[in-house]
Amino acid sequence: MGNERVFAGIGGIVFLAVGIGIGVLIGWYSGPDRVNTSMENALSEEESEIQQRLLDLIDNTQIDENLRFLTSEPHVAGRPQQYVLAEWVRDKFTEYGFDSSEIVTYNVLLSYPSEVDGEESVVQHLVYNDTEDGYQVEYESQTSEPPLDETGKDKDVLPPFNAYSANGTVEGELVYANYARVEDFFALEDLGISVQDKIVIARYGKIYRGDKGKFAAQFGAKGLILFSDPADYTVLGEPVYPDGLYLPPTGSQRGSCLDGSGDPLTPGYPAVESAYRYPENGSTYLGLPTIPIHPIPSVNAKYFLSLMEGDEVIEEWRGGIEGLTYKYGPGFAAPSNESLVRMRISTSNQRTDAWNVIGTIRGSVEPDRYVILGNHRDAWAFGAIDPSSGTAAMMEVARAFGVLLKEGWRPRRTVMFGSWGAEEYGLIGSNEWVEEYSKNLDNRAVAYLNIDIAVSGTYTPDFGSTPNLYNTIRAATKLVPDPNPDEFENGAVTTVYDRWSLRDSGEDEPGIHDLGSGSDYAPFLQVVGVSAVDYTFVHDKATIPISPYPMYHSVYETYELVKNFYDPDFYYHQASSRLFAEMLRDLADSKIIPLNCAVYADRIGDFFTALKEGETGQKMVNDGDLSFDFMEDAVENLKVKADAFENYIANTLDKSDILAVREVNDRLMNFERSFIDPLGLPGRPTIRHVVFAPSSRDSYSSDKFAGIIDTMFDIDNNTDPEKWGKVEQQLAAVTYALASAAHSLELDMA
Structure with a gap:
């Protein structure tokens, strides 16, 4: 009986101590001077000093060292040196302090x-x-x-x-x-x-x-x-x-x-x-x-x-x-x-492994939202321009982000770095990863930034993008110092934007071309509907009509070529890295995701006008007895809804309401998904974007409303009795997608 009293007394003391401890913890985390960290992060704006700190961290000499290493041996997809480089990338991500870094393997058909x-x-x-x-x-x-x-x-x-x-x-x-x-x-x-x-x-x-x-x-x-x-x-x-x-x-x-x-x-x-x-x-x-x-x-x-x-x-x-x-x-x-x-x-075609490397920095507020920067790692030989200039630049962006992590900063959204294998064979590494994680990416991917080639010339930057990223691109170029301002007289150029604007033929803003295929942005855009950017520094293609660059895919694409004739001090590579670093930071850390739907809608309006008034549209009306009335209504409605949505963000949205901010961001992110047709384009079931798609006659270039263009191709010689019905079907599919995009922005729809 005495022992029972002792045990009961000890139990009471323990219970009391635990209770006091819990009370202290509750008081610590709920007191007026202890604001919940997650709530604080969610309400916070991006840190302006981080922007400049990130740009300052990008080191041209590091990029030089990266390229020298990457090009020391041929690294064809599926060959042993490719795995050596995959391990190097993985280990670098770990060294930089990323939350995770892993090699993802796919067994695919390659050719040798x-x-x-x-x-x-x-x-x-x-x-x-x-x-x-x-x-x-x-x-x-x-x-x-x-x-x-x-x-x-x-x-x-x-x-x-x-x-x-x-x-x-x-x-x-x-x-x-x-x-x-x-x-x-x-x-x-x-x-x-x-x-x-x-x-x-x-x-x-x-x-x-x-x-x-x-x-x-x-x-x-x-x-x-x-x-x-x-x-x-x-x-x-x-x-x-x-x-x-x-x-x-x-x-x-x-x-x-x-x-x-x-x-x-x-x-x-x-x-x-x-x-x-x-x-x-x-x-x-x-x-x-x-x-x-x-x-x-x-x-x-x-x-x-x-x-x-x-x-x-x-x-x-x-x-x-x-x-x-x-x-x-x-x-x-x-x-x-x-x-x-x-x-x-x-x-011979052979089953072999292709290796992707995925490095992840977990977001502090929205870890379930991904901003992805990617480059492929494989080359046909040494690949000093394609892709290793891009690999060298991306790894320097990763290093800079790692430094910021160690200094205590963390992006609002999750940042992912993708080093893709077997791109040269047909975008295989990125495509397989997108297919495997398509459901996750559909729900969580904000944007994809592609840095296939950092520098293939030193004349001007060259961007391809979905229209909702135009403003993000131009904002970044206005922040990044020009790599060679002495090239211009009277201090006319201080930023990359200055150079781009001076050397572009656009009337108002420097031009951005439309995305087709030919690099790793394609599966993100075509399979899932993730907004994307592709970029490189290029030569003057107006006076030197060489595409994409003289030594393309030859054995002479070496480190010596880049060092002696392209970018001896790697200042242009540095500018490319800075551009991607800033776009990545902006998309990952801004409270409101910088995706502009109104710009996109206006661009679609331009595409529609070109289709309707062009030779193809006139033939559809005159020979096929088709009408553009429904599509025109859908285009105009989309422009109205997009303008209203952007006006709401700018003037009405309560940015201290974290749920309202989340809702707006989700709509911005998902807007691109509206243009995905699950059935795909005619004869191309894995090409699903009804606004932008690679041309069926040149996979590198882009067609607008490609389903219509494909069914109209050489229609005079087409003996299919259902040919005009197939054109009409594609016209209806595009009209439906445009209407869906407008619905996704309606403010009175929860």
């Missing part, structure tokens, strides 16, 4: 050339020999590019190839098809020249190389040879590498010819272990080329083109190979008229 002696991919000139058995090899294209600087010496560089090319050997007569665009093949048909069962030779440029292969096959060609013509990759009289920055005659452009984006075997779904994979053979859904495709340098192209039969081409088809008369073909002129071209292509 044979490296076995005797199995090299080549283009050969076959000459008939009366005294021997059949055709003999007279000449063949080079199988490697001779190194021209220290980086390229004694390195394991894959030979030039076009990824996913059909494997095998084809022989036939040669036909020159300019850039192998649809209009080029139509022009040949008008001249009475057929490419059926012929081998086509064409210039790189103007459109995506995969579309060239697709069109060549559609018109009946049995093979496609691609070359980089000096007219498209050099400037007359200017030195070529290593004496200048232009492509030497031995340079070959590598690249993918996949028709589509993402892992070919798992279209629409992530390439995880449990995924269903289409059989590589026997499915036409995969987007794999059906004919051999191979790149050669201009020095080899000159040999083959100099033997061509036929009439001289029109002026627009003439390239810049010195001493060459460009002819259509088919075949070779005497004495080579009995000779042929052989393509012997040894490539």
Whole structure:
């Protein structure tokens, strides 16, 4: 009985102590001098001093060091060096103090050339020999590019190839098809020249190389040879590498010819272990080329083109190979008229791993809202411009954010850094990640910023974006110091915006182009409907019409090229990093997300006017007996609702009401989602944005209202009795999306 009293007394004391402790804690956290931290953070405005501190932290010498390391070895997707770099990025994110950093792996279908002696991919000139058995090899294209600087010496560089090319050997007569665009093949048909069962030779440029292969096959060609013509990759009289920055005659452009984006075997779904994979053979859904495709340098192209039969081409088809008369073909002129071209292509498609790296800084107020900055890590060789200039710049942004974290700052929203694998093969790494996390991204992603290439020239910045980010872009450029103000007289330029405005042809504000495809912003925009920005510093394309830059995807795209001819002190890389750092901070830390729906609506109005009043719209009305009345009403209503919404934010919204702020931000974030059609565009189910989409005739460029444009293409020759019904269906789909976007902004709808 005495023991029971002792235990009871001890229990009472413990209970009392616990109660006192809880009371002290409650008093500490609820007292008038102890404002709840979460509430305080939610009500706080962005810290103005952080903006300048972030810009000051971006160090050009760090970017230089990053690029030197990243380009020390070739780093093709799926190869061992790619994993080495993935580990480096992951470890850097951890070192910088990120809340998490992980490698995310997908098993995907990639493509590689044979490296076995005797199995090299080549283009050969076959000459008939009366005294021997059949055709003999007279000449063949080079199988490697001779190194021209220290980086390229004694390195394991894959030979030039076009990824996913059909494997095998084809022989036939040669036909020159300019850039192998649809209009080029139509022009040949008008001249009475057929490419059926012929081998086509064409210039790189103007459109995506995969579309060239697709069109060549559609018109009946049995093979496609691609070359980089000096007219498209050099400037007359200017030195070529290593004496200048232009492509030497031995340079070959590598690249993918996949028709589509993402892992070919798992279209629409992530390439995880449990995924269903289409059989590589026997499915036409995969987007794999059906004919051999191979790149050669201009020095080899000159040999083959100099033997061509036929009439001289029109002026627009003439390239810049010195001493060459460009002819259509088919075949070779005497004495080579009995000779042929052989393509012997040894490539193989292989299942292998692609590695993404995701680094995350958790937001202090809205951790469930993501602002994402991304760059792909893989290259066809050393990739000093594409993508490693972007990788080097992004890693410096990450380092600067890490310093701020260690100094006690944290963004309002979660910031994510994505280092994508296998972009060069068809946006595979980013596409698989977006597919795997599409539900999360649909509910949580605010915007995606893409830094594929930081610097490919030093003339002016070049932006592509969804219209709601126009103001965010221009605001950032007005804050970032110009990388070379001494280039201009009388102090005319102090910021990047000054340079951009001075050198842009826009009447009011410097122009921002529309997004198509060709880089990692595409799956975010097309699959989920996440607003996006793409950017690089470029050369003067008006006077130097080279796209995207002279050494594109060649073995000569090295650290020495960048250091000696582009950005010796890395000031332009520094400016690019600062631009992305400021846009990332603005989107992640502003109380009201800087996405402007009214600017977007006005831009859609411009697109509508161009469609209705243009040739396509007039044909729809006159030949198809279609009306734009419903679409016009939807456009005008969208503009009214967007203006009212922006006016509400500016003049009425109580910014101390955290729930009202959250509601507004959700509407701003979700506005882009209104333009996503879950059924996709005609024949392109994974392309879902009804306002912006890559052109079906050039995946790099953008079509507005692409569903309408696709169904209207070559409609006069379309024998489908339902063709006008399909156009009308797309017109209705766009009208519905515009109406949905307007509904999403209505202030009287909770």
